[in-house]
Amino acid sequence: MPWLALLILGPLLPAALLEAVSDPPPLLLAGSVAAATVLAWCALQVARGRREPAPAYGWAGVAALVLLSATATSRELWPITLGWAVVALAGALASRLRGNAELVALCALVATAVLTPLTMPDTGVLLALFLATAMATAVGVGLQVRSGREQAVTARRQAVAEERAGMARELHDLVAHEVTGIVVLAQAAAAATPDPTTADVLRRIERSGHDALAQIRAMVQTLRADEEAELRPTGGGAAGLRDLVAEFATSGRARVDARIDDLDLPAAHDAALQRVVSEGLTNVRRHAGEATVVEVSVTQRPGGVGLRIVNDGSGTRGIGPGSGYGLVGARERLERLGGRLDTRLEQDRWILEADLPLADPKDGAS
Numbered sequence: 001m002p003w004l005a006l007l008i009l010g011p012l013l014p015a016a017l018l019e020a021v022s023d024p025p026p027l028l029l030a031g032s033v034a035a036a037t038v039l040a041w042c043a044l045q046v047a048r049g050r051r052e053p054a055p056a057y058g059w060a061g062v063a064a065l066v067l068l069s070a071t072a073t074s075r076e077l078w079p080i081t082l083g084w085a086v087v088a089l090a091g092a093l094a095s096r097l098r099g100n101a102e103l104v105a106l107c108a109l110v111a112t113a114v115l116t117p118l119t120m121p122d123t124g125v126l127l128a129l130f131l132a133t134a135m136a137t138a139v140g141v142g143l144q145v146r147s148g149r150e151q152a153v154t155a156r157r158q159a160v161a162e163e164r165a166g167m168a169r170e171l172h173d174l175v176a177h178e179v180t181g182i183v184v185l186a187q188a189a190a191a192a193t194p195d196p197t198t199a200d201v202l203r204r205i206e207r208s209g210h211d212a213l214a215q216i217r218a219m220v221q222t223l224r225a226d227e228e229a230e231l232r233p234t235g236g237g238a239a240g241l242r243d244l245v246a247e248f249a250t251s252g253r254a255r256v257d258a259r260i261d262d263l264d265l266p267a268a269h270d271a272a273l274q275r276v277v278s279e280g281l282t283n284v285r286r287h288a289g290e291a292t293v294v295e296v297s298v299t300q301r302p303g304g305v306g307l308r309i310v311n312d313g314s315g316t317r318g319i320g321p322g323s324g325y326g327l328v329g330a331r332e333r334l335e336r337l338g339g340r341l342d343t344r345l346e347q348d349r350w351i352l353e354a355d356l357p358l359a360d361p362k363d364g365a366s
Contacts, residue, residue: 008044008088015081032079039085046092086113087134094142095149110135168220169329176216177282183209184251184285237270238263238298241277245296248281254311258296263305269356272333273298273305276341279330280309280352304339307354 015036086109093106113135117127183206190202236243241260249256265273277296284294291311299306331341339356 005044008047008092009040011084015084032082036079036081036085039082039089043085043089043092046089046096049096083113083131083134087131087138090135091138091142094139095145097143097146106139110139171216171220176213176220177278179209179212179216180282180285181247181251183213188251188253236274237265240270240274241298244274244277244281248284248294252285252291254284254291254294256294256296260296260298261300263298263300265300265305265358269305269337269358272330272337272339273307273354273356275333276307276330276352276354277309279327280307283327283352284309284311284350304355304357307352307356309352311350312348 090106090109090113093102093109097103097106114128114132117131118124120127186202186206186209190199190206193199193202238260241263242258245256245258245260263270263273277298281294281296284291293312295308295310297306297308327341327343334341334354334356337356339354341352341354343350343352345351
């Protein structure tokens with residue numbers, strides 16, 4: 001960042017020329033310029049992110065101020081070049097403020113820069129006020145830079161988390177759903193075919209499907225380690241729900257009794273309902289492979305939509321446990337829209353009930 005070096009080191013030359021106009025002793029001028037150059041270089045390193053020696057740089061500024069101001073006071077002179085360097089160093093420390101060590105060094109540097117000019121008999125108060133203003137400005141700018149940097153990091157992390165959560169949902173909702181269907185079809189075909197060779201091939205397909213599901217669940221668990229992203233609408237209305245139920249009915253042996261009203265839903269509500277129905281039927285496949293009856297009811301009433309999925313044979317010969325994230329994601333979809341989802345086991349029947357109000361609670365609150 002050349003502009004950063006120019007901003008910090010550039011004012012040293014005019015400050016040194018201004019200090020030389022007051023005709024200070026050559027040794028004092030040389031000491032001020034040398035110390036200012038070193039401290040400005042330290043400020044540049046801190047601003048560029050070299051955090052480890054930052055507190056030491058701050059204490060070096062304190063020492064330089066104390067030593068040179070003691071010499072300058074006796075001659076009623078002030079090391080202007082050094083003053084700029086400590087202001088730049090204070091701003092750099094504030095921009096990288098993370099721990100107690102940096103905070104203590106920054107406070108000591110600011111206090112020393114403001115208090116040491118007070119020892120000058122005539123212009124001490126005015127110089128102290130000037131340095132206090134300069135220090136406050138530098139520290140304020142540094143803290144603002146620090147805040148902006150942290151916000152950028154947070155935004156990047158949030159974007160990554162949203163992308164990971166979206167990928168996890170796509171894996172679970174789409175890929176895992178289709179693989180589950182393949183496994184169920186392979187199970188049904190293997191049980192129905194009399195040819196042992198064909199049955200063996202179908203069992204291999206089933207085992208491969210199980211392995212693929214296990215890998216997908218592991219990937220979903222890894223990807224969902226961060227916060228959830230908002231879901232993308234992927235609805236299909238009542239026709240989409242009927243297609244889901246019909247696909248489920250043709251891939252298994254259970255009798256499916258479905259009653260699905262014609263629906264008039266916003267896109268987000270429609271997508272949420274589609275996903276809940278899909279996940280509910282997928283869970284029947286997983287946990288109740290020998291269910292004989294599955295009931296699906298979707299009813300629209302004034303103010304909302306109700307869903308109920310019931311099956312018998314819970315927990316018998318399904319394709320195995322899922323990752324647990326499907327119903328979690330479905331519940332989160334409904335809750336974001338003010339709805340609810342409940343599941344329970346009741347007399348060997350697995351029951352899923354969902355309620356989705358049509359009025360968005362956020363709209364009602366505004």
